[in-house]
Amino acid sequence: MQKGRYSKYIRPIVIFVDLLVINLLVLVCLRSAMSNFGYHLILSTFWLIIAYYIGFYEVYRTTKEITIFSKLLKQFLFIWLITFAYIGFKYKFVTTNEIFTYILVSFIVVSFFKYLVFYLLKKYRVHYKGNIRSVIIIGSKQNTLELSNYFTKNPYLGYVIVKHFDVRNDKNISISNIFEYISDNRIEEVYAALDDLSKNETEKLIEFTDNSIITLRLIPDNKSKLYRNLAVEYYGIIPIIVLRKIPLEIDINNRIKRTFDIIFSLLVIIFILSWLTLILGLLIKIESRGPIFFKQNRPGFKEQDFLCYKFRSMMINKTTEKEATRNDPRVTKIGKFIRKTSIDELPQFFNVLLGDMSVVGPRPHLWAQNKAYGTKVKKYMIRHHVSPGVTGLAQVRGFRGEIETDEDMVNRIKYDVFYIENWSIWMDIKIIIQTVVNIFKGEEKAY
Template identity: 55%
Template sequence: MSNIGYHLLLSIFWLIISYYSSYYEVYRYSKGIEIFGKLLKQFFFISLITFAYVGYKYKYVTTDEVGFYIFSSFILVGLLKYSIFFTLKKYRILYGGNHRNVIIIGNGKSVDELKDFFTTNPDYGYNLSHIFDLKKEKKKEILDSKNFVIQNKVDEIYISINTLTHREINSFIHFADNNLKTIKFLPDSKNTFLRNLAVEYYGYIPIIALRTIPLDKEVNKRIKRFFDVVFSLIIIIIILSWLTPLIALLIKLESRGPIFFKQKRNGLNYEEFYCFKFRSMHLNPIADLEQVQKNDPRITKIGKFIRKTSIDELPQFFNVLLGDMSVVGPRPHMVSHTEMYAKSVDKFMVRHFIKPGITGLAQTNGFRGEVETEKDIINRVKYDIFYLENWSLLLDIKIIIATIINAIKGEKKAY
């Protein structure tokens, strides 16, 4: 592909596409999977342009040749982009270069978490110069912090909204603007979980929405649904078609009762549905009331195995086909527990803005199975809210891969 016209056209479209896809918006805090998503988006449109140009201009160039050209370009550009990204990370760790001097103003849990982030992630290149906690002489510390910014060439100021008054915050914004400093804010104590705020305009009136949910967009709903249906059909045809009779036989040989266990769960918009599983317990009257615990006498021998390997969850792919669940999403709880947590756990109901999943971000981060402490359910909700506010198809794929790896390795709370 040495045609000058093609490369000129490609260069123009590359710049236009990269502007709208934010291809070059890779920051020190960006994740590897985000970069991969930008690469896929960029090359999807570049592929369309290439095939269109070749189809119009050349008659004897085969699809395989064009495909190889695009694939090899994708690999080379990806290697270059990732090389720069990871080289900068190493450079920051080994030589302390490409860093940003930062200070934190305020106190509280969010300040402590940000301090830990800066100190435990040197590859991001943030040099935490000082923390002004404003606990003693507030006015003096505020003045000292501004002087410190000027004298020590601080690049970024992080402020805890909870610690300052509205007037003091405005004063810092004015100071930062007039001294060419970046200012960022930590959410206040009421925002226990990070909000993904969005600004919408009603005419010329700015309206702030508390969070954006990508799956509220129709195009994202259709993409996720298409993926769910295709993935579920693959699992049902390739795995469940032969595994179900085998598991059914083993369940029947050990204990009386049905092969499948169905239980009411709360799903999208808090609506109830029946969640399917392979039966892993002896028939008992408290199956809908008490979670399974370690060494639970209700669990059968085959049940112990299918729970450990997560095989008992596989019938939920039928729930996905029916539209009650998604492959990835917040795990649904039994109705009695949902009612309990809704009253005691802040933001718990937010999980029901999207469909529940067979697996989820919380489960791949160690919060699956029995809820032993309040911390377990709080962290589960925290991950679920992060997922619904930051959904992408790539994130779903990443969670699925992590789930498969965890199932093979075996999980501590898989009982």
Template identity: 75%
Template structure:
């Protein structure tokens, strides 16, 4: 079988979560009296299991996570679940014995633990036997830490890292670094591991810029000096410390699922309660004023620069310059178009994009492909915005950086807010941005044209 790169946790984690919930609920019937098997307890224990797992990171297990670390997560998860069980028993069913609860907790620990470690072992076997779920990696630099990491990758194939090449930079550093970039693109490398001992600050910054624009992950082997002054995350491959330059909250599976669930619920509410009747009204007005379709659709770059069709209510006359952004007093904009653009009603069909997964309610706004080409290499960190799904609204938009890009500074400020959002995401931030968006619509915005 040909090696397959990528992670399958997007399927494994939800399946494991469902199986764990089935275990802790079905064991109630086996270990305790039938009175405990009621809707109230099953709801409470399932809800608290999910809440506890979120804060304990119970399902945040990666290919490099140590077995003892997984065991610690398991003990923490079962401990807090047992507290909930004892509290419920004490409140509702005083005749359920301590021995019965203890047997239930022990059984849950053993079965959930068995399932978790079985999945971990099977994944490693899958990588070893079938060569699947691999990450293509390269190492940049030389020295003891590089030799240790090389040894780790080659001696632990079950972790799923395929070491493609080591650029030791011992001959001509400038040429090798250029060859590195070409190699990463040509061989579709997933992750780059760079030794801080071997690179200068300028070379580090250049590599960061390159990997950001290429949507690649870069991690660093630390030196003994404080070369980078950032809010860095440390991961351990065995006993080898690895510096992760950027920790994106939405790369954590549970966060991504929370955001996606919120997107589905919110988009359905907008579609059923607003678009269901507003589409008819605006559709008639649009058709009455000018010939053409009600909806305007355009290819835009989305998550990981994947192309998708972005939907809007048509606000312009039919023209051949759709890749040109709207300007103040744009002659292409119709009378009804001016109104719906001013009130941002033209963006509402994008909730269909949200529902099908092309977009999110909140995120960096999807730019034109022409803007991507113009600013991708011109504005630092521009491509980071493609690490998450584009949004109907975003932090940059509610801070006033929306609409026409008149100067490079406009785009730079927009990217600053986009990057801040990506690196500091929370569901509460999304809610605040949505509220501020609604306020701005009623207040009116200068660049909404």
């Protein structure tokens, strides 16, 4: 469970305030003719597009003030060019001085609010102990002393060192002891010095943090060679390796995906489920007793449970944690049809609208499957770094339905992890299109 992290609420508010400021100042600094729907739409749209590409809202607790200023300059340089181009095309009577005044005043006001939020969060962490992350450090005192001092001298970052494991000099400490301590004390981030861990210990640490959904950051030695799929962040002058950069951990990406999910799920609910539910509900009721919808507890984002909805395709039974098999006697006649065409999954768009699921993502497994494969299949738990999906990359690649061998699950996880680490909105659209194509073509494992 995440403690005291409010950025998911703060960033949308900051974005809203920024858009409000740049649009209201059009009325104050430019002529009334500029305050029209077309310009406000263009201004707001390009503001968000530019912000996405330059990472304008990617400001973290370790971000430097000069970096924020650089982002502000880039953002307003592009906004100035867009405003200048629009006025030159539509309103030649607006003067250069008016444009300059508008950009300058907007820059000052937006900068004021951006730095205000940045410093208020720092004060909040220091004085109210909010937005805190509990961390442990693994490594000898010598190798990790700088990092420890950095966290101690900069309490505004909100990192609290709960424990320091000197694995080089204390022979009583084993990697299993550390794992037990992490589990018992709800540690959120682990910092480990590569110099002080063997290759085997490093691999075990990576696997454990993956399965526990905990952030692992590595402190490189001087001989480390960084690969292109690793990211390096600097805490002061201390290089920290981030093993996995998940695109959906970037707030603007998450907002784009969530907006797409809401719009897409509303379209499905209004134009398909509004009438299909009545027809299927009647057919389901005629064939067998029981509810129209089947609700089942499934593990979701960060392995938090949620009720997953489906059209009921089986007779009422007490083996709901057992996945469907070929020619499953529990499946009804109408159930065979809706499972074959994946229509039974459509109510999950209500889950999408509620925020429990996404349109595209790793399919939500049964809790029994999590227990069976969580430690058995490498990187299995990485799938819980994002919300589960109505459809997913593994499904459109043929790895859906019944798990007949361990290899089936290994392949499914391979595609799930690839999706998580390489997400883009275009990938989501391609997967949705391929899902529709597969429904009409028919799938062998859809039963």
